[in-house]
Amino acid sequence: MHRRLAGGLSRTLCSSVGKRLFSTRTPLAKHKLCMIPGPIEFHEDVLAAMSTPATSHVDPDFLPVFGEAIEMTREVVRTDKGQPFLVAGSGTLGWDMMSNVLEEGDSTLMVNTGYFGDRFAESLETYGANVHHVKASIGSRPSTKDIEAALVEHKGYKMVAITHVDTSTGVLNDIQALAQVIRQRSPESLIVVDGVCAVGSEELAFDDWGIDIVITASQKGLGVPPGLSVVVASQRALDVFKKRSSRIRNYYGNWNKWLPVMEAYEARSALYFATPPVQLLYALNVSLKQILANGPTGLSERIDAHRKASGQVKAAVQGLGLKLVPTSLEGAANGMTAVYTPPSIKTPDLIEAMAKKGVQIAGGLPIKAEPYFRIGHMGISVVEPERKHIQHVIESLHSSLNELNYRS
Ligand SMILES: Cc1ncc(COP(=O)(O)O)c(C=O)c1O
Missing domain, CATH: 3.90.1150.10 (Aspartate Aminotransferase, domain 1)
Known part of the structure; x- marks a missing residue:
């Protein structure tokens, strides 16, 4: 039996896999309530999904679990054609994956609202980017005018990177307004959003706002234990990646390796580059179904x-x-x-x-x-x-x- 979800996707819910995922509610062990900005408290059914017995990553039962997770990730960030990458790793791997679109000497503007903006920049610099920062004092955020001025002062930014919520300060950037200014003033720049502390908890409309890349991770608004890096790239970002002239100086995070894997699982077949975190993907599948239930x-x-x-x-x-x-x-x-x-x-x-x-x-x-x-x-x-x-x-x-x- 299939259930029709709002996104128009038909998902198997009553396969042996689906039945088990939706019926289990083992009470949580007594523990301190985890009210930190990630990892967050996890739903019993999400944790139960993690105790799936050893399952091959090419098992026919696992293929729809991974495939559906890719499709539902698109729905959560609100994109039709964005390409999700679900890869074992933490949020930091998403920063490293920017080496797929950046080449030595490319300039990036960092809309920096705290510690995670600094660290994101450090990662980009590791791959040869020249990073310019627009910072505001602690607790505040650069205005659209500040960003406009930075884009007028220096042309040709390959990327404008913005931390949606900087978890060090709790400052929220207005991505919609910033993206509008960037699109007007620097239409060629890729707009990259670090949504590690925002996806699932803050408003985000990937397609409507013209976002090129969103980076997130499992352990915060997506409600899944740590260990999954989640990145969504627009077709425009994929074009930049495909047309780059230099070699990608990244092995594990290389999209040339991961893109065929994501495409295969979405088509309900398997392809190996590095072992996917099977149990985390079971958990993500359940959590995304909960998030998208209505x-x-x-x-x-x-x-x-x-x-x-x-x-x-x-x-x-x-x-x-x-x-x-x-x-x-x-x-x-x-x-x-x-x-x-x-x-x-x-x-x-x-x-x-x-x-x-x-x-x-x-x-x-x-x-x-x-x-x-x-x-x-x-x-x-x-x-x-x-x-x-x-x-x-x-x-x-x-x-x-x-x-x-x-x-x-
Ligand atoms: C905004 C932001 N970006 C990136 C990261 C890095 O993610 P991770 O610790 O999963 O590598 C974090 C971690 O808290 C974060 O809050």
């Missing part, structure tokens, strides 16, 4: 749920007299919240107090900012409010601060 409406409801939960967390921390790292709410991520730690409290003490209450939050990353901490609110923690994760994190923060004698 088609495009479900997807936009999901983004709204992230906005709502984010509003609750941000209002609660501000209500406690704490200051957000992002300087404006419209420039703040919906999947995470970065907050300055009150001067009278040490961040590690706060993290420990929260951990004792069963909630894991994260400290800050090495950026030039006063001490701060981060709370993640993505995936099942926000789309299944009956789990009460948001309530739990807010209450634990409140009582931990009290215990540490915080006075606003």
